[in-house]
Amino acid sequence: MRSVLAAAELPVDHPCAACDIRLRTFCKTLTAEELRRFKADGPTVTVGARQPLFHEGDPAELVFNLISGSAKLYKLLPDGRRQVTGFLFPGDFLGVAAGDEHAFTAETLEASEMCRFPRHRFEAFIEARPPMKRELYRMAMHELAAARQQMVLLGRKNAPERLASFLLLLLGRIGDAADRIALPMNRTDIADYLGLTKETVSRAFTAFKSAGTIRLLAGDVVEILDGARLETIASGASH
Amino acid sequence: MRSVLAAAELPVDHPCAACDIRLRTFCKTLTAEELRRFKADGPTVTVGARQPLFHEGDPAELVFNLISGSAKLYKLLPDGRRQVTGFLFPGDFLGVAAGDEHAFTAETLEASEMCRFPRHRFEAFIEARPPMKRELYRMAMHELAAARQQMVLLGRKNAPERLASFLLLLLGRIGDAADRIALPMNRTDIADYLGLTKETVSRAFTAFKSAGTIRLLAGDVVEILDGARLETIASGASH
DNA sequence: CGTCCTATTGAACAGATTCAATTACCGTGG
DNA sequence: CCACGGTAATTGAATCTGTTCAATAGGACG
Numbered sequence: 001m002r003s004v005l006a007a008a009e010l011p012v013d014h015p016c017a018a019c020d021i022r023l024r025t026f027c028k029t030l031t032a033e034e035l036r037r038f039k040a041d042g043p044t045v046t047v048g049a050r051q052p053l054f055h056e057g058d059p060a061e062l063v064f065n066l067i068s069g070s071a072k073l074y075k076l077l078p079d080g081r082r083q084v085t086g087f088l089f090p091g092d093f094l095g096v097a098a099g100d101e102h103a104f105t106a107e108t109l110e111a112s113e114m115c116r117f118p119r120h121r122f123e124a125f126i127e128a129r130p131p132m133k134r135e136l137y138r139m140a141m142h143e144l145a146a147a148r149q150q151m152v153l154l155g156r157k158n159a160p161e162r163l164a165s166f167l168l169l170l171l172g173r174i175g176d177a178a179d180r181i182a183l184p185m186n187r188t189d190i191a192d193y194l195g196l197t198k199e200t201v202s203r204a205f206t207a208f209k210s211a212g213t214i215r216l217l218a219g220d221v222v223e224i225l226d227g228a229r230l231e232t233i234a235s236g237a238s239h
Numbered sequence: 240m241r242s243v244l245a246a247a248e249l250p251v252d253h254p255c256a257a258c259d260i261r262l263r264t265f266c267k268t269l270t271a272e273e274l275r276r277f278k279a280d281g282p283t284v285t286v287g288a289r290q291p292l293f294h295e296g297d298p299a300e301l302v303f304n305l306i307s308g309s310a311k312l313y314k315l316l317p318d319g320r321r322q323v324t325g326f327l328f329p330g331d332f333l334g335v336a337a338g339d340e341h342a343f344t345a346e347t348l349e350a351s352e353m354c355r356f357p358r359h360r361f362e363a364f365i366e367a368r369p370p371m372k373r374e375l376y377r378m379a380m381h382e383l384a385a386a387r388q389q390m391v392l393l394g395r396k397n398a399p400e401r402l403a404s405f406l407l408l409l410l411g412r413i414g415d416a417a418d419r420i421a422l423p424m425n426r427t428d429i430a431d432y433l434g435l436t437k438e439t440v441s442r443a444f445t446a447f448k449s450a451g452t453i454r455l456l457a458g459d460v461v462e463i464l465d466g467a468r469l470e471t472i473a474s475g476a477s478h
Numbered sequence: 479c480g481t482c483c484t485a486t487t488g489a490a491c492a493g494a495t496t497c498a499a500t501t502a503c504c505g506t507g508g
Numbered sequence: 509c510c511a512c513g514g515t516a517a518t519t520g521a522a523t524c525t526g527t528t529c530a531a532t533a534g535g536a537c538g
Binding site: 077103140151157 | 316321324335336342372375376379380382383384386387388389390391394431433475478
């Protein structure tokens, strides 16, 4: 697990710093002045590792923007079976629900910082800014496309294909220049995201390691040695 | 398979008739005058059974509104494995893509009628109407919630649970007052939607039939005899 | 009434799960 | 600094659910 100190490396007195930097989210459509007011509305909070932000079924009252750290979203079946529907990284929004209730539980993976807005305030803010509305819509459509891609993974891919897809997704999201990924989630979380068990995930990791496709370094870091091979496997072309 | 004649039962000279009636889609936010102009923009086309409307990767140039009939959306892996990401029924929109290309293939299940709009025209129309924009966004969020629910199904439910979930979904969508569902799709389509094989789907149907939970009538009609039982199974509570 | 396609059923097989045991790792405290 | 303890990861073996391959039955339609 990545160090808890990672979250403290960002200045706390500059709440939405990540918004300025990360161009992935719709913060990018804000002018400097708008961004300033956006920040003023949302106080930054620091949350420890493995803390729930809200539960499935809770009234959707708050919207979060993750600044540092990471989180997972999941849904539960009555008997405890769990499906992780996504992982969140700096710049991501969460809690923008369709209805009045959250449709999933959100939980931090490591110590994390986030801006927190009352939902009505967030929505009023968005409503007054057509470009942000467009961006929010664009983001929703992007999420939808990703969700459908995940359906292909869950419905039709085998274990190695699932893990390869997952590693490539993470590589694009939090991979560094040396093709290394510091995994903030454990094997169980990965398994619950990929529709597998932790044992199967572990075996798939071992298989990739043995094949020289990846390397496992200390501190839950994965190094991608043969990205092209992973791409081939992930696409299902090697089946 | 349901008769091809079903599509012909709606008056052809009244293109978007379904829009007037079905309150599920965002057509409901239109005034009568707007609806008239909306229809004038989009000529109605009638398409035979099993006709592709567009393919994955095609430039997204057209937006469709299904008036009668039904369709399926799917994605393919290079080796032919298929994941059906959704079924569409009268009132549903399709082709509202995030990017310039369609992310999936759309194909009619039976003979179907639909309004067809050039995408830029559709977007200009929406852009000029804030309530419709809101509705489009609301629909996208609803789809996203459904997609995540489907992830739970594909990642964590067993075969009977998947089929039970599917039947209840269809019951809400196209079930009649007598709890009967005329299935427009075959076993393979259902299997590709549920991440199973057609054989497993067939066996699950047989098991429900034997248990007296459903009845299979002529013409691919399923009658739900014990909806409560299906609910229990679908939720995973009986596991 | 025969043909074709789909659905159903059967039997062997495979991939992932389950249960169990061992190993590795990280933080803690001596 | 190293031993210790607890958690997570890995590995192993048996099992099981769903798949695969094959054969039969059923229905729609000419």
